[in-house]
Amino acid sequence: MHKLEILLAEEKIQAKVDELAGRINQDYAEKELLVVGILRGAFVFMADLVRKLDVSVIIDFVAVSSYGDETASSGVVRILKDLDETITGRHVLLVEDIIDTGLTLKYLYKNLKARRPASLKVCTLLDKPDRRKVDLVPDYNGFIIPDYFVVGYGLDCGQRFRNLPGIYVIDQGSGKETEGEEVKGEMIHG
Ligand SMILES: O=P(O)(O)OC[C@H]1O[C@H](OP(=O)(O)OP(=O)(O)O)[C@H](O)[C@@H]1O
Numbered sequence: 001m002h003k004l005e006i007l008l009a010e011e012k013i014q015a016k017v018d019e020l021a022g023r024i025n026q027d028y029a030e031k032e033l034l035v036v037g038i039l040r041g042a043f044v045f046m047a048d049l050v051r052k053l054d055v056s057v058i059i060d061f062v063a064v065s066s067y068g069d070e071t072a073s074s075g076v077v078r079i080l081k082d083l084d085e086t087i088t089g090r091h092v093l094l095v096e097d098i099i100d101t102g103l104t105l106k107y108l109y110k111n112l113k114a115r116r117p118a119s120l121k122v123c124t125l126l127d128k129p130d131r132r133k134v135d136l137v138p139d140y141n142g143f144i145i146p147d148y149f150v151v152g153y154g155l156d157c158g159q160r161f162r163n164l165p166g167i168y169v170i171d172q173g174s175g176k177e178t179e180g181e182e183v184k185g186e187m188i189h190g
């Protein structure tokens with residue numbers, strides 16, 4: 001059992017998704033955008049984001065294996081499900097739920113860049129820069145958060161909690177499951 005403390009309420013997340021979508025709509029006006037979600041965590045954010053885009057949108061997904069201790073140092077990430085679309089000459093937006101060490105995105109960015117898209121940008125809802133192991137700055141960034149392990153809105157702990165509409169800090173060692181109202185930590189908006 002886990003204790004959950006609210007970090008970002010549903011309304012706050014939705015307002016941020018609106019804001020990010022507004023910027024993307026402006027930046028890609030008159031263009032067609034291939035939005036690529038990184039499974040599984042990005043599925044909720046991506047579903048909300050694309051419904052607020054009014055540019056021409058095509059969606060695709062990529063699934064990667066999470067690196068273990070062995071690969072963490074090398075940054076090698078295995079692609080479990082590659083894109084169905086060809087991206088050469090197209091405008092691609094990679095969508096993540098969270099950037100932590102940055103290893104997943106760094107690898108994917110390099111891999112996709114080699115396929116020569118017309119442009120390649122990164123959009124993340126959450127960014128934990130304190131944990132970064134590689135140099136990576138997202139083009140669109142929802143919230144910069146402290147080094148908490150968070151769940152909800154697509155993010156999991158042991159595959160659970162992805163369905164929660166808000167984002168919570170999880171206490172992985174506690175005995176009781178609650179959903180407190182306290183906002184933990186100072187939020188810095190990206
Ligand atoms: O910046 P990093 O340290 O690479 O961490 C970020 C990645 O970790 C999580 O995925 P995870 O591997 O847990 O898989 P999931 O998306 O299926 O939850 C998250 O969704 C990112 O893809």
Ligand code: HPA
Nearest residue numbers: 100148149150151155156
């Ligand atoms: O805080 C997190 N929560 C869930 N998955 C994650 N993957 C990297 N960081 C996190």
